[in-house]
Amino acid sequence: MIEFHSVSKRYPDGTVAVDELTLTADEGRVTVLVGPSGCGKTTSLRMINRMVDATSGTIRVGGEDIRDRDPALLRRGIGYVIQHAGLFPHRTVLDNIATVPLLTGATRRAARARAAELLETVGLPAELGKRYPKQLSGGQQQRVGVARALAADPPVLLMDEPFSAVDPIVREDLQDELLRLQSDLGKTIVFVTHDIDEAVKLGDKVAVLRVGGRLAQFDTPAALLAAPVDDFVAAFVGRDRGYRALGFLAGQQIPLGPVSTVPLGAPVDEARRRLSQAGWAVVVDTANRPLGWVSADLLSGKDGEVGADDLVSGGSLYEVDAESVGTAGSLRNALDAALSSPSAWGIAVDGNGAVVGGVDAASVIAALAEARRSGEVPT
Numbered sequence: 178m179i180e181f182h183s184v185s186k187r188y189p190d191g192t193v194a195v196d197e198l199t200l201t202a203d204e205g206r207v208t209v210l211v212g213p214s215g216c217g218k219t220t221s222l223r224m225i226n227r228m229v230d231a232t233s234g235t236i237r238v239g240g241e242d243i244r245d246r247d248p249a250l251l252r253r254g255i256g257y258v259i260q261h262a263g264l265f266p267h268r269t270v271l272d273n274i275a276t277v278p279l280l281t282g283a284t285r286r287a288a289r290a291r292a293a294e295l296l297e298t299v300g301l302p303a304e305l306g307k308r309y310p311k312q313l314s315g316g317q318q319q320r321v322g323v324a325r326a327l328a329a330d331p332p333v334l335l336m337d338e339p340f341s342a343v344d345p346i347v348r349e350d351l352q353d354e355l356l357r358l359q360s361d362l363g364k365t366i367v368f369v370t371h372d373i374d375e376a377v378k379l380g381d382k383v384a385v386l387r388v389g390g391r392l393a394q395f396d397t398p399a400a401l402l403a404a405p406v407d408d409f410v411a412a413f414v415g416r417d418r419g420y421r422a423l424g425f426l427a428g429q430q431i432p433l434g435p436v437s438t439v440p441l442g443a444p445v446d447e448a449r450r451r452l453s454q455a456g457w458a459v460v461v462d463t464a465n466r467p468l469g470w471v472s473a474d475l476l477s478g479k480d481g482e483v484g485a486d487d488l489v490s491g492g493s494l495y496e497v498d499a500e501s502v503g504t505a506g507s508l509r510n511a512l513d514a515a516l517s518s519p520s521a522w523g524i525a526v527d528g529n530g531a532v533v534g535g536v537d538a539a540s541v542i543a544a545l546a547e548a549r550r551s552g553e554v555p556t
C-alpha cells in the first residue's frame with residue numbers, strides 16, 4: 178500500500194507541481210494517475226521512489242515513511258518503467274533485464290536464468306535475449322522494460338507513460354498483457370498516463386489531477402464515468418462516457434433470446450425454413466461457432482448448399498461467460514454486438530465461442546434501467 182498524505186511539491190523556481198495530494202494506492206491493485214500535461218503526474222510518481230523529494234506531507238510505502246528509508250534500498254523494492262523503456266543500448270536484452278539481480282548480488286548464471294524466465298513472462302521469444310535494444314520494435318522494447326522492472330520481484334511497480342510511444346494497436350496489446358501479468362503477479366502498481374481510455378481500462382482506481390497538481394477526483398473507473406464530480410472531470414473523461422460506462426456493468430441480467438442457426442453446408446431450402454421471423458439466421462460451424470449471417474434476401478434465387486460465400490459477417494460477439502467485466506461480458510459488449518449485427522440481434526457466445534442466444538439493443542437498455550434501479554450505477 179502506498180499512502181500520500183497532504184503531499185506537496187514546490188520546485189526551486191516556485192512551480193507548485195503537486196498541491197496537498199492525499200490518496201491511497203491499494204496493495205496489489207493498479208492505481209492510475211491521469212490528467213492534462215503538467216498536472217504533476219510524473220512528479221507524484223517520482224516522489225514515491227524519492228527521485229524527487231516532497232516539500233511537505235508524508236508518503237508511506239508498506240506503512241513506512243519513505244523519508245526514513247535509504248533511497249537506494251527503497252528503490253530495490255520498487256520497479257520503474259518509463260516511456261521508450263530506457264534500456265541500456267550497449268547491453269543485450271538479457272543483460273538489460275539481469276541488471277538489478279546482478280546489482281543485488283545474484284551470480285551471472287542465476288541473473289541470466291531469471292532474465293530468460295522474465296522474457297517469457299512478458300511474452301517475448303527467447304532468441305530476442307541476444308539482441309541489442311535497437312534491434313527490437315518499440316513494443317518489444319517496452320516489454321523488455323517491464324521485464325527489467327520485474328527482475329528483482331519488487332512488490333511495487335511505478336509506470337510512467339510506458340505505452341505512449343507505440344502505435345495504438347501495439348499499445349492495446351501491451352495493455353492486455355499488463356492486465357494478464359497483473360492477474361498473476363498482483364503487484365501494487367501506480368501508472369501514469371494522459372490517456373483516459375488507458376486509465377479506465379487499466380485502473381482499479383483512477384486519480385484525475387488538474388493543472389496545479391490538485392486532485393480532482395479519485396474513484397473507480399465505473400464511478401468516474403458515471404458520476405464525474407465537476408465539469409473539468411466530465412470534460413476530461415470525454416463525450417461518450419455514458420456509452421463507455423456500460424463497459425463496467427455486467428451483462429448477466431440481460432435475458433437472451435433465441436437465435437436461428439444453420440450449419441454451414443446445409444441445403445438452402447433448409448436454411449430458408451430456419452430463418453427467423455425477421456428473415457435472418459446465423460450460420461455455424463460443427464462446434465456451433467458463428468461464421469456469419471444469411472437472410473431471405475441473400476438466399477433468394479439460390480439452390481444447393483449454404484456456402485461461405487453466401488454469408489455476411491456478423492459484427493462483434495457478446496461473451497456471456499467472460500470471467501471479469503472489462504469490456505467482454507458487459508452491457509457495452511452486448512450493445513455493441515446488437516448494434517453491429519446486420520440482423521439487429523447480437524450473437525451471444527459461451528466460453529468456447531459457441532452460440533447460446535441473441536441480444537437486442539432494447540434488452541440492453543432494459544438491463545441498464547434495472548441496474549440503475551438496483552443502485553448498481555453510481556449517481
Ligand SMILES: Nc1ncnc2c1ncn2[C@@H]1O[C@H](COP(=O)(O)OP(=O)(O)OP(=O)(O)O)[C@@H](O)[C@H]1O
Binds near residue numbers: 220
Ligand atoms: N525540475 C523541475 N523544475 C521546475 N519545474 C518542474 C520541474 N519538473 C517539473 N516541473 C513543473 O512541474 C509541473 C508538473 O510537472 P510533471 O512533469 O510532474 O507533470 P506531468 O503531469 O507528468 O506532465 P506531462 O504529462 O506533460 O509529462 C509542470 O508545470 C512542470 O513544468
